Amino acid sequence: MQSFALYPFAPPGDVAALRADLRAWLAEHQPHDDVVKRANCWASFDPDFSRALGAAGYVGMTLPAIYGGGDRHPLERYVVIEELLAAGAPVGAHWIADRQTGPLILRYGSEEQRERYLPGIAKGELYACIGLSEPGAGSDLAAVRTSARETAEGWRINGQKIWTTGAHFSHIMLALVRTEGGSERNAGLSQLLIDLDTPGITIRPIIDMAGNHDFNEVFFDDALVPHGALVGTRGQGWKQVTAELGLERSGPERYLSSHALLIALIDAAGADPEPAIAGLIGKLTAEMWTLRQLSMSTAAKLAAGEDPMVEASVVKELGNAFEQDMPRRVRAIVDCAWDDDADLARLLRALLIASPSFSLRGGTREVIRGIIARGLGLR
Amino acid sequence: MSDARDMLCDTARAVLRGADDIAPVEEVGFALLLVAEGQGGVGGDWGDANAVLHIAGMLAPDIPVADVILSGLGDVSMPHRAAATVSLMAGAMGQALALSIDHVNTRQQFGRPLGKFQAVQQSLAVMACEVAAVDAAAAAMAARLDASGFDADAAVFEIAAAKLRANRAVGVVTSIAHQVHGAIGFTEEYDLRRVTIPLMRWRGEHGNDARWAQALGRQVASFGGRGLWENLTARAG
Ligand SMILES: Cc1cc2nc3c(=O)[nH]c(=O)nc-3n(C[C@H](O)[C@H](O)[C@H](O)COP(=O)(O)OP(=O)(O)OC[C@H]3O[C@@H](n4cnc5c(N)ncnc54)[C@H](O)[C@@H]3O)c2cc1C
Numbered sequence: 001m002q003s004f005a006l007y008p009f010a011p012p013g014d015v016a017a018l019r020a021d022l023r024a025w026l027a028e029h030q031p032h033d034d035v036v037k038r039a040n041c042w043a044s045f046d047p048d049f050s051r052a053l054g055a056a057g058y059v060g061m062t063l064p065a066i067y068g069g070g071d072r073h074p075l076e077r078y079v080v081i082e083e084l085l086a087a088g089a090p091v092g093a094h095w096i097a098d099r100q101t102g103p104l105i106l107r108y109g110s111e112e113q114r115e116r117y118l119p120g121i122a123k124g125e126l127y128a129c130i131g132l133s134e135p136g137a138g139s140d141l142a143a144v145r146t147s148a149r150e151t152a153e154g155w156r157i158n159g160q161k162i163w164t165t166g167a168h169f170s171h172i173m174l175a176l177v178r179t180e181g182g183s184e185r186n187a188g189l190s191q192l193l194i195d196l197d198t199p200g201i202t203i204r205p206i207i208d209m210a211g212n213h214d215f216n217e218v219f220f221d222d223a224l225v226p227h228g229a230l231v232g233t234r235g236q237g238w239k240q241v242t243a244e245l246g247l248e249r250s251g252p253e254r255y256l257s258s259h260a261l262l263i264a265l266i267d268a269a270g271a272d273p274e275p276a277i278a279g280l281i282g283k284l285t286a287e288m289w290t291l292r293q294l295s296m297s298t299a300a301k302l303a304a305g306e307d308p309m310v311e312a313s314v315v316k317e318l319g320n321a322f323e324q325d326m327p328r329r330v331r332a333i334v335d336c337a338w339d340d341d342a343d344l345a346r347l348l349r350a351l352l353i354a355s356p357s358f359s360l361r362g363g364t365r366e367v368i369r370g371i372i373a374r375g376l377g378l379r
Numbered sequence: 380m381s382d383a384r385d386m387l388c389d390t391a392r393a394v395l396r397g398a399d400d401i402a403p404v405e406e407v408g409f410a411l412l413l414v415a416e417g418q419g420g421v422g423g424d425w426g427d428a429n430a431v432l433h434i435a436g437m438l439a440p441d442i443p444v445a446d447v448i449l450s451g452l453g454d455v456s457m458p459h460r461a462a463a464t465v466s467l468m469a470g471a472m473g474q475a476l477a478l479s480i481d482h483v484n485t486r487q488q489f490g491r492p493l494g495k496f497q498a499v500q501q502s503l504a505v506m507a508c509e510v511a512a513v514d515a516a517a518a519a520m521a522a523r524l525d526a527s528g529f530d531a532d533a534a535v536f537e538i539a540a541a542k543l544r545a546n547r548a549v550g551v552v553t554s555i556a557h558q559v560h561g562a563i564g565f566t567e568e569y570d571l572r573r574v575t576i577p578l579m580r581w582r583g584e585h586g587n588d589a590r591w592a593q594a595l596g597r598q599v600a601s602f603g604g605r606g607l608w609e610n611l612t613a614r615a616g
Pocket residue numbers: 129130131132133134137138139140162163164165166215357360361362363364365366367
């Protein structure tokens with residue numbers, strides 16, 4: 001990875017029409033949410049909106065039609081999600097199922113799992129969460145200890161997951177668990193698709209520093225799931241999870257989460273902005289435009305069947321830095337009271353408080369830089 | 380990349396490696412690169428110019444290759460020069476990264492190559508991200524110039540954004556490259572200064588950060604908040 005070759009982003013079909021149709025649909029169906037809900041909108045939970053979006057064909061777009069999907073190209077889906085994020089649409093309910101759980105079930109799941117879960121995902125009605133982190137396994141994911149023991153009736157699960165976003169509203173969890181007793185590190189791990197209404201599962205909220213309930217802790221106390229809950233190959237969980245993380249890192253959500261703030265800044269500045277603000281808008285735009293090129297190029301590479309692990313990490317690293325920096329730079333220049341109730345001020349406050357999480361969720365900054373360093377041949 | 384561009388890049392590498400004056404560059408006909416075939420030129424596109432200038436930035440940053448290539452346009456504006464400079468900067472930054480990786484893999488301290496230390500790895504990862512960003516910006520800017528038939532006014536949004544992004548990267552790339560090199564990188568003899576000094580110079584040429592930030596910021600203000608996104612997505616590339 002010494003030179004970043006720009007991969008052509010060329011979705012099939014009429015992209016301008018795809019955008020225009022979606023914008024028209026949004027004009028009619030997007031709720032008139034408070035501006036703060038439009039920021040970090042992939043954490044905004046709105047099941048009615050998700051269902052309507054699914055009915056309009058904008059969820060599960062790349063899944064095959066036989067499972068209720070749209071049979072669309074991954075880059076068409078990319079166009080749709082960047083539009084949804086730029087508009088600040090509340091996509092949080094179905095976000096994880098659409099982005100990663102659905103594609104993972106399609107790739108590794110059994111026929112029975114596909115038939116059972118994919119149609120609900122494509123309707124925007126079935127929600128998923130990611131069960132990776134544990135109290136003793138954060139950056140060091142291979143330290144996972146939650147165990148699943150195979151018995152005559154199925155898998156018996158014991159242990160605990162933590163920081164699980166959306167577990168309280170999700171129907172299923174795709175969990176990384178230790179299926180081989182006595183195994184160590186990244187060997188002996190498997191992925192299980194767990195129905196969260198299974199007896200023996202307890203979900204407790206964790207309130208974040210913004211006062212929101214997004215993540216949870218999830219306890220497994222002898223919870224029994226059927227043999228058919230295993231996804232892919234027993235013992236290959238580590239490899240499958242790594243593939244899943246690739247889907248997670250390079251999307252437009254890594255640089256568009258705070259787009260509502262840029263919009264508010266531009267609108268507040270007016271057509272003839274004072275020089276300091278014009279300069280800031282110019283710099284932020286240059287960075288955002290560049291990130292869009294990087295993210296589109298990585299998506300195109302992914303769609304072409306390549307594995308742009310390092311590029312995806314570059315997008316996440318730069319995107320996170322941009323999004324954490326933006327509210328700080330606005331705060332440094334725009335004069336407003338902390339508790340001012342103008343849109344710009346409220347957005348600024350919300351994003352300043354939310355932004356420390358950007359370089360933690362989905363792999364910490366240090367972990368991501370480590371992946372890039374490996375790509376440079378240094379480790 | 381097309382075969383024609385591959386050949387062009389081979390030629391560029393051959394004449395530019397170790398070059399210390401402009402004559403050989405003129406001889407291979409780079410002045411005709413952007414001239415249409417119908418007018419006796421090579422009929423190359425801005426993507427070709429970007430590729431050659433990238434190599435020039437790596438191998439011969441002090442030779443005025445950009446002037447030679449731009450002379451084919453006839454009517455050269457300041458944004459054209461800024462665009463060419465972005466490509467040079469991308470190449471020079473790539474070279475600074477390559478030299479740095481090489482150095483940390485060879486130089487040993489505390490009984491190991493420097494590149495085995497996590498602090499050094501993380502610094503180089505940061506640098507690699509900046510280099511990737513400038514590469515992407517240069518390529519996207521070139522695509523826009525091609526879509527607009529080299530019309531710098533039509534591509535001024537992309538030129539401004541790319542030059543600003545490259546300018547910003549200069550500070551990060553030069554400081555990390557020099558830091559991981561230690562004293563040897565601060566010598567006249569060692570190659571690093573051959574790319575880092577031109578980077579420092581280019582940041583202020585054909586529009587420094589303040590110049591392009593004002594221009595782009597005012598253009599975006601005229602689009603309005605939501606208009607920025609509509610504009611971005613309506614532009615080619
Ligand atoms: C908003 C949010 C949502 C999340 N959602 C989910 C979810 O849905 N599902 C899920 O499974 N997890 C989720 N997570 C958890 C997230 O993946 C972890 O927070 C992350 O992996 C880091 O683990 P940790 O918090 O235990 O920090 P630690 O691993 O303890 O790290 C603390 C700090 O030390 C650094 N560090 C650790 N090891 C090293 C090392 N070897 N070298 C250098 N630095 C190091 C880290 O980079 C970090 O800066 C979420 C987190 C947040 C903040």
